[in-house]
Amino acid sequence: MQRFLQAFRVGFWLGWKTESNWTNPLFYILWSLLVPMSNGLIMTMMLRVLQRTGNVNGADLLPYVFIGTVVYSIVALLLDSMAWAVLEDRERMGMLKYIAITPSSMYGYLWGRGFAKVSVNFLAVPLTLTFGALVLDIPIQLSTIDWPLLLAVVVLGLLIVTFAAQILAGVTLMIARHAGFVGQAVSGALYLFTGALFPITVLPIWMQTIARAVPLTYWLEGMRRALWVDARNPAYKTGLEQLSTSNLLLILVGAAVAMAVISIPLQRRAEHRAKEKGLLDMNTAY
Amino acid sequence: MSVILDKHTAVERQPNPRRGKGPSAFTIFWRSVIGRAYPRIIGTQRELSWLFFDIFLPFMATMSYVLVYEAIGAPASYKGLVLVGGAMTAFWLNVLWSMAMQLYWDKEQGNLQLYMLAPTSRMAILTGMALGGLFATTIRAAIILIGGSLIFGIRYQATNWFALVGIFFLSLIALYGMGMLLSSIFLVYGRGAWQMTAALQEPVFFVSGFHFPVKALGTVVATGASVVPLTLGLDAMRQLLFPEMMQQFQFLSVGTEAAILAGLALGFGLVARWALLRMERKSRQDGRLTERGN
């Protein structure tokens, strides 16, 4: 545990240095707002375009979609962070092999890199939600936020996504660097199964079954319930409305444990395989 | 201490008939294009994991956006416009990450200095990267478009295929010209510019209207966003593919958009050439061509 924490500290320090030292803090906050703000605005515009035609009214869906996309941006960020650290350290800095030969923990180091990235961007999410509440009439009010639930869901969500990111980092250890970003691709694809952009009831039954097996579906439901009072009302159909909040939290706890159980051996296996095949210092640019 | 030197200090410019040694500049250009495109094409065959991460997963992401319209029962043509935007996303990402960032990455790996001391043009290297990257990108765009159209039953009402193909290629030429410009900016400003460009990815999706008609953003924003060639390219292609629906969302006429795109293609080409020369000079001045980790 001590080795993990020490490696985490170094990874966090390095991540913080490389992520935040290229500009001044104020500009950085504005910069970090761009991604969640754009995602939120894209969804807003998609729905408003339809409202203008008078054909369909998407207003009901706006808070659902806005909250979903904005909080999901942190998932995309964290999912990509460790995989990117693997690629950067392996191919750009040539550092990965040196980390691998130290007695410290590679997971600790990667967790540190991931959390550094999330930390420097974390403020952007509440700021974008505030923007949504003030400018786009997204019904989020400080007085109606369920703070204990929010805290619990955020912590559990971060754990689940971090373990998932660890699996992706393991996969990245064994594959080449391609044009796209592995984490972004996975988080983008998970849009389809997590109900980030639309209630999962829109999906065909077999896809709904997959969606119900993805922990992020419950995490997004939890975030909506914590932030938005209407989402706590079973009358608002999300596909998970019948699930009580306590059961939802239990599922998230179980998912966090399951992800830990799955991801740690997978990452170890990937690391072993990378060493076996001599991939820790490969250069795969093309 | 006496310095033993062969004493020839006067520098005189002498006519040198070997100035033209080797192949013509044109030959070097096109061979360089092929040379740099080759790794891009062959690389995709060596590591098939890109099929999953660069094609299958982005396909699913695009389907999610289409399902937003499905969720509220929007007409099929609206899903079509998201699909066209999703397909063109591939080209924007290719320009951003496989072209603009690649030159910076090449510097970090020590390839840039070898490009620089070769008698080739930097435009040739970047063109090679672009053409090589188009292989994978076009497959991704085609799969999103064809797969999505089949799944959601989207019908296109195109009557002028010639114009459609023309707009598509004009958009790409202008877009890749922009990519060349970005790559020189990346090199001069290093990691900061990279972070900035990373942050441009989603904002450009928004202001260029990848998921909705750009006119919805108002004339001022749409005009400003037109500096990204895909803004007008997408609008024109949507007008040609969904003429009925786009009647109320048309930003500019297809002809006007084609003319502006041609101007952008020319403009970006010229500015990129100027910027690359300037970048090379500045980098040589500051000693950055071989400097890593900034």
Added chain:
Amino acid sequence: MQPEYAIRTVNLQRTYKTKERILKALDGVDLAVRPGELFGFLGPNGAGKTTTIKILTTLLLPTGGTAEVWGFDVLHEADAVRRHINMVSGGESSGYGLLTVRENLWMFTQFHGMDSKLANKRIDELLEVMGLADRAKTRVSFLSTGLRQKMNYIRGLLTDPDVLFLDEPTLGLDVEAARTLRTYTRHWLDTNPGKTVVLTTHYMQEADELCDRVAIISGGTILACDTPTSLKHSLQEDVVFRLFTTPVNPAFLQAVEQIAGVQSISQRSGDQRDELSLILRDDAILPHVLSQLAAHNAGLLSLEKRQPTLEDVFVNLVGHSLSESEASA
């Protein structure tokens, strides 16, 4: 037609400005290298060797003076210079890992506009010469450091440059591979009259064995430039001794430096013994040195009078040995 000089620099200067200070990397370097020469640069880290090569290969602009390669100005005629040069750096990691050795080499020839048929023919020949023929289809990412360096060396020769810059080319190579590379470089020059090689190296023996002329550079200035034989002859009037002693302390070295007639002394520490290289004006000074040895409680293990080497020339000019300057760098 060959130009009169393969390389010529006049008062070449390069200054790096940082927030904290201004660093003079080159301070008035004058060079004249004729076609057909194998010209070496010897100097400690930070002496200005690589900066000079970067300027000559058009990767860096000088801040003063002029430089010409194959008759073309590196500042105003960079494109023309590039048609005549190539470069290999020690420890470079260029190329694309997913490509094979052959594909990587072919790719780089294309940036010089070479015909593919000719390029492939030369690739085959050089792979054979460098003992890499059986690795032609191996992906670059799976090559060892040494094999990768061999591939880089082949890349440098493939385009048949008029001036080939070799910046520490044997770095990371085993003894045999380094010898192959040195032998082939000499062979290439002998069989291609007029071709020029500029070599920077840390290895004195390499420079001594290979170079037609050597420039010793330190602090951005050329201290001496001549054939290795002439450089060694410059010490002919002096006498050179090698002493093995029990470990000596810095006070002893300082005391010896104070003795009139001691040109230089350098120390290499070993296991329980030190190796001292002494350059003296004449034999009569040796007893003074030995008495200092006794005065500082050090014992003499062996003493040998020998011919001057390039290392002695270096020590005499720079004030310390190459290994000492690296240790302090």
